[in-house]
Amino acid sequence: MLSHFPHPELPHPLLPLVAGYQWNRDVLGQSDSSIFLLKAPDRPMLVLKVEAAGSFSEFVDEAARLDWLGSHGMPCPQVIACAFETHTNWLLLQAVEGTDLASTNLSPKDRIVVLADALKRLHALDVSDCPFDHRIEKRVAIARTRTQAGVIDESDFDEARLGRTATDLFAELQARIPSTGRLAVTHGDACLPNIIEKNGRLSGFIDCSRLGVADPYQDIALACRSIAHNLGEEWVQPFLARYGVDRDDAERRDFYCLLDEFF
Incomplete structure (x- = not known):
């Protein structure tokens, strides 16, 4: 110390x-x-x-x-x-008091309840009152700038994309831009380490530099990826059910994980 x-x-x-x-x-x-x-x-x-x-x-x-x-x-x-x-x-x-959802001793079931309920609460905020625009065209433009500047860490890509170049991935990103759907105030990096719990309840959101108005799948996608990594793939569907996703859009989820490679 x-x-x-x-x-x-x-x-x-x-x-x-x-x-x-x-x-x-x-x-x-x-x-x-x-x-x-x-x-x-x-x-x-x-x-x-x-x-x-x-x-x-x-x-x-x-x-x-x-x-x-x-x-x-x-x-x-x-x-x-x-x-x-x-x-x-x-x-x-x-600091927010408590333990992040990647490190906590809570059971996987309790962790996904905290995570899903936290995101539902955040996504219920009024988008018209949020001054931070992270809609898809804005984020793709920033991804282009970062790619051109050569600041993308290609060694940190998800396992399925390792060995590819940032330029190659950006071409794929542009080709896969989904249609615009519902908008919400999103965290932007909604992985388990960025949600803090105390006594089994949400204590706070941390690392909020990417918070802004975006497709809720911006958060749903990264949350599912984090759940699979930290808890196991079998907990993804219970999380989606708790959040309230009636029909999962796996392609949209994969797009937002692809987008995250640039940040």
Whole structure:
């Protein structure tokens, strides 16, 4: 356990906010950012997220979305402070209490209930009140930009797509764009590690930089993929039933998993 922050360039305004905390680095997530968990006796746990500033950085988006989500009654981390600098972005959050659905001791049945009910609650928000547009044409345009910039990690593709190039996958993505259906406020990366439970109930949504108005299958697809990976394929159908999917669209699910390869 670290007693001090390993980055001496921590912005001065953040120093008094983290004084007295002990630090652990969180290695669960797979993002390019560095995440530190800060703990101190009788004080709320904090999360400090650090990323390189640039065209594809996410913390400015995340801070705005967390503020919006919290103001609409959804449980999520509270933004304590942020500093967006020339080379580095810093985001200090008050942590959500509980355990993520990938790490919890809850049974698979209880996990899918928490996940399905959490997504139904999020998707019930009024899309006309959400300023973040993540509809398919917007996301495909960003995927194109990321592909052209050469920032796609081709070694991190899903197993079925390993060995292919980002350019090849983007051509497939363009050819498979589905029709526009119902829209909802979506999380954007609705995998088990990004949903926190406490005592068997939703405690909060985390890693919300991709939250926005989109097809609900944006979340359904990544949730199903995460369930299959963490709990087993046999739990996908019970999740869909709990969420309320009467007729599953496997092709649409696969499209959104393909889209996720670019982010």
